[in-house]
Amino acid sequence: MSYLNPGLPQPAxxxxxxxxxxxxxxxxxxxxxxxxxxxxxxxxxxxxxxxRCCSENLTFEEIPPYGRIYSxxxxxxxxxxxxxxxxxxxxxxxxxxxxxGARMVGNLLGDPQQEVQIxxxxxxxxxxxxxxxxxxxxxxxxxxxx
Amino acid sequence: xxxxxxxxxxxxxxxxxxxxxxxxxxDPEFKLALKAIIAACKDAxxxxxxxxxxxxxxxxxxxxxxLANALGCDDLRxxxxxxxxxxxxxxxAVANAAAAIATGMAxxxxxxxxxxxxxxxxxxxxxxxxVISGSGAFTVPYGLMSPAQSFAMKVTRFMHDHGVxxxxxxxxxxxxxxxxxxxxxxxxxxxxxxxxxxxxSRWIVEPFHLFxxxxxxxxxxxxxxxxxxxxxxxxxxxxYILSAVSGSHYRAGASVHNTPDYAxxxxxxxxxxxxDMAKLGPDEVNVAQIYENFTGGVLMSVVEHNFCEPDGxxxxxxxxxxxxxxxxxxxxxxxxxxxxxxxxGLGLNIEAVRQLRGESSNQVPDPDVSLVASGxxxxxxxxxxxxSEATL
Numbered sequence: 001m002s003y004l005n006p007g008l009p010q011p012a013x014x015x016x017x018x019x020x021x022x023x024x025x026x027x028x029x030x031x032x033x034x035x036x037x038x039x040x041x042x043x044x045x046x047x048x049x050x051x052r053c054c055s056e057n058l059t060f061e062e063i064p065p066y067g068r069i070y071s072x073x074x075x076x077x078x079x080x081x082x083x084x085x086x087x088x089x090x091x092x093x094x095x096x097x098x099x100x101g102a103r104m105v106g107n108l109l110g111d112p113q114q115e116v117q118i119x120x121x122x123x124x125x126x127x128x129x130x131x132x133x134x135x136x137x138x139x140x141x142x143x144x145x146x
Numbered sequence: 147x148x149x150x151x152x153x154x155x156x157x158x159x160x161x162x163x164x165x166x167x168x169x170x171x172x173d174p175e176f177k178l179a180l181k182a183i184i185a186a187c188k189d190a191x192x193x194x195x196x197x198x199x200x201x202x203x204x205x206x207x208x209x210x211x212x213l214a215n216a217l218g219c220d221d222l223r224x225x226x227x228x229x230x231x232x233x234x235x236x237x238x239a240v241a242n243a244a245a246a247i248a249t250g251m252a253x254x255x256x257x258x259x260x261x262x263x264x265x266x267x268x269x270x271x272x273x274x275x276x277v278i279s280g281s282g283a284f285t286v287p288y289g290l291m292s293p294a295q296s297f298a299m300k301v302t303r304f305m306h307d308h309g310v311x312x313x314x315x316x317x318x319x320x321x322x323x324x325x326x327x328x329x330x331x332x333x334x335x336x337x338x339x340x341x342x343x344x345x346x347s348r349w350i351v352e353p354f355h356l357f358x359x360x361x362x363x364x365x366x367x368x369x370x371x372x373x374x375x376x377x378x379x380x381x382x383x384x385x386y387i388l389s390a391v392s393g394s395h396y397r398a399g400a401s402v403h404n405t406p407d408y409a410x411x412x413x414x415x416x417x418x419x420x421x422d423m424a425k426l427g428p429d430e431v432n433v434a435q436i437y438e439n440f441t442g443g444v445l446m447s448v449v450e451h452n453f454c455e456p457d458g459x460x461x462x463x464x465x466x467x468x469x470x471x472x473x474x475x476x477x478x479x480x481x482x483x484x485x486x487x488x489x490x491g492l493g494l495n496i497e498a499v500r501q502l503r504g505e506s507s508n509q510v511p512d513p514d515v516s517l518v519a520s521g522x523x524x525x526x527x528x529x530x531x532x533x534s535e536a537t538l
Contacts (some may be wrong), residue, residue: 009272011283013283071303075295079292080272100404105403107288
C-alpha cells in the first residue's frame, strides 16, 4: 500500500554511486545520513565532499528514525498524470534532531486534510515498492503520538 | 580605483514581441528572439548589425552566434550566459552585459530572453521518465516536482515564522492584475481580478491559489546596452545602470531542501552589495519590479530588499501600498509575470526602464530610481537598479 497512486518516476541510485548506500539501507528499513569521518559533520543530500572540511572521507551512518516537521505543503493540483485522481496530498520537510540541521523530504501519512503543525514530532515509516525492474523503498513520515 | 558599473552603462533600447499564452505564438522560439532584438534596436534607432554582444540566462536556446549571423552583426565580441538559477538570472544577465561594456570588452550588448513553452515544453509539469536518480530521486517520488511545490514549502515556513496572513499574498496578486488592466501588452489585459475571484480560485499547492502563480507564456524580450558616454546619442531619455549583482548565501544550493537558511528569497547576501554599488538605499527607490514566480517569493523579496520588516508584512502588503501611482511601493507596474507575461522576468527589467523614461502604462510620478529583483528562492538570484541622469 503506497501513499501516492502508482505511476510516478521510480527512484534509482545515481549511476555515479553517490547515493547507493542510502537506497540500500532504506530497503533494509534503516534511515541513514551522510557523515564525514574526519570532522563528524552530517549532511544531506549526499555530496562527494564534506561541506565543513572538504574531506572526501564520507560514510552513511544509521540514525534513529525520528524527526520534527520543519515545513509542509498540501498539494492539490496534479502536475503528473499518475496523480490526476489522487486528490490532495501532504509533503513534509522533516528536520532530524542533533544532526547538524539535516532535513529529509517525504509524505505525511494519514488524512490528507489533517491539520499539520510545524514542530510536531514524526517517525519514519518505510514504504517498500516492488517494481518490474527495480525494488525501492520510500521513507514516509507519520505523526509520533508517543 | 573603485570597481563598479555604477553610471558606466546605459539602456538605450527596449523591445518585445507580442506576448502569448503558451502554445499560441505564431513563430518558433528563435524567430521570437530575433523579432524582440530587432524591436529593441528599432527603439534605440540603431541597426542590429552594430550589436556586438549578447547576454542571456536560464540556458536560453537562442545561440548568440546564430543570432549574430541572422542579424548580420559585423563583429561579435561577447557571447554570455548566466549560469543557473532560471529566472534568477534576469538581472544577472544585465550585470554581465554591463560588466563587459564597463571593461571595454564590448560596445553594444543585447540582453534578451526568448521562451516558447508551447514549442519546448511547460515549466509547470513534472518529469515523464519512468526512473529518476540524483537529487530528484529524493523528492519526485513523493510528488514534489514542480516549481510551485518546490517553493511553497519555503513560503509556508516564512509565513509561519512571521505570522503572515493569506491576504498579503492576495494583495500582491491584485496589484499585478490591477496594473495589467492599463497595459495593452499584458496577456491578462481585460481580465481583472477581484478579492472574491482570488479567494474562490482553486489551490495549486497551499498557500498558493491559482492567481498566486505566474503564467506560462510564449514570446521574447530584449534590451540594448551601450557605454554611458553614448547615452545621449539615442532618441529616448537616458536610463543608467546604477547597480547589478547576483549570487546566493552559504549552501543555498544544498539539495533536498537542506539550505541552512531555508525560508528566504535568497537575497540576504546580495542586497547589501546591490545598494552599496548603487550608493543609495531602499528609501530612495521610487518603483520596483519584483519577480513573481509565486507571490510568496515577492513577499520575501520585498522584505529582503529592506522595504518592510518581516513581522510587518500584514500591514505593508495591501493593494493600496503596492499600486501605482500613489502606493508606498508600487510593484510590478506592467502586470509582471503574473499578469503581463512570464518572459522569465526580463520584462521586469524593461518595465523598470520604461518607468524612468516616463512611458509606463502605470506611471509613477517622475521616478529617478527603479529597482528589479529577479528570481526569488532559486540560486543564484540577481537584482538591478536603474537611475535617471539626476542620480549620477
